[in-house]
Amino acid sequence: MSDPLPWVVGVSGASGTPYARAVLNGLIDAGEAVELIVSRAARLTLLDETGISFRDNSWRADLSGWLRRDIDPERVRYWTANDLAAGPASGSYPARGMVVVPASTAAVAGIALGLSKDLLQRAADVTLKEGRPLVVVPRETPYTRGTLQRMLELNDAGAVVLPASPAFYAGAGSVQQLVDFVAAKVLDVLGVPHSLITRWSGQLGALRADQREGFDR
Numbered sequence: 001m002s003d004p005l006p007w008v009v010g011v012s013g014a015s016g017t018p019y020a021r022a023v024l025n026g027l028i029d030a031g032e033a034v035e036l037i038v039s040r041a042a043r044l045t046l047l048d049e050t051g052i053s054f055r056d057n058s059w060r061a062d063l064s065g066w067l068r069r070d071i072d073p074e075r076v077r078y079w080t081a082n083d084l085a086a087g088p089a090s091g092s093y094p095a096r097g098m099v100v101v102p103a104s105t106a107a108v109a110g111i112a113l114g115l116s117k118d119l120l121q122r123a124a125d126v127t128l129k130e131g132r133p134l135v136v137v138p139r140e141t142p143y144t145r146g147t148l149q150r151m152l153e154l155n156d157a158g159a160v161v162l163p164a165s166p167a168f169y170a171g172a173g174s175v176q177q178l179v180d181f182v183a184a185k186v187l188d189v190l191g192v193p194h195s196l197i198t199r200w201s202g203q204l205g206a207l208r209a210d211q212r213e214g215f216d217r
């Protein structure tokens with residue numbers, strides 16, 4: 001893979017595979033190259049949330065079914081999560097940065113502590129040590145004190161902690177719009193153009209003009 005440098009996308013085993021799907025499709029739509037890592041636990045969430053059995057030896061077809069699009073092997077590369085000799089395990093491997101979406105609390109802790117227990121965590125550690133952008137999208141509720149501390153440590157290490165917290169403003173009316181809101185925030189941090197959301201205009205769109213009259217802002 002040559003120009004542009006790829007984004008590493010790590011999918012860990014938190015609920016929220018639709019967020020990963022929206023980010024992956026957003027990157028691909030923007031013409032970005034992607035290096036994909038799917039943790040072992042993420043296969044369970046994928047199976048539960050999409051019905052797709054994601055397997056190493058059929059990853060292209062499985063990913064195609066999940067993203068509902070053809071996968072160009074020149075633009076999307078897949079690495080198995082236990083392959084610690086894979087490209088993204090090394091800082092000399094060219095990459096622009098990484099997104100972990102969704103991020104399990106285990107992944108949050110593992111990355112914050114530098115455990116590198118699998119390729120996803122190692123690639124995130126490499127991203128931090130090389131000073132590249134790292135976006136971590138935790139999905140859990142409520143958070144333990146430990147997870148909150150690990151998130152602070154990630155922030156201190158230079159990562160952007162971007163919880164999967166969709167907003168309901170600007171007329172969001174479907175689950176997909178809520179998912180796209182989170183994916184849009186991720187792509188904004190990466191500086192990747194997209195048209196996933198209608199941006200806030202400063203107007204309370206849900207209110208009719210007569211309702212807005214006399215409304216004290």
Ligand SMILES: Cc1cc2nc3c(=O)[nH]c(=O)nc-3n(C[C@H](O)[C@H](O)[C@H](O)COP(=O)(O)O)c2cc1C
Binds near residue numbers: 039107
């Ligand atoms: C169906 C399912 C849903 C899960 N949802 C979450 C979740 O929302 N957040 C979370 O932190 N862990 C969740 N887990 C637990 C993680 O998968 C588990 O902690 C796992 O060890 C994470 O490993 P990984 O970080 O290597 O992917 C879920 C597990 C399953 C099977």
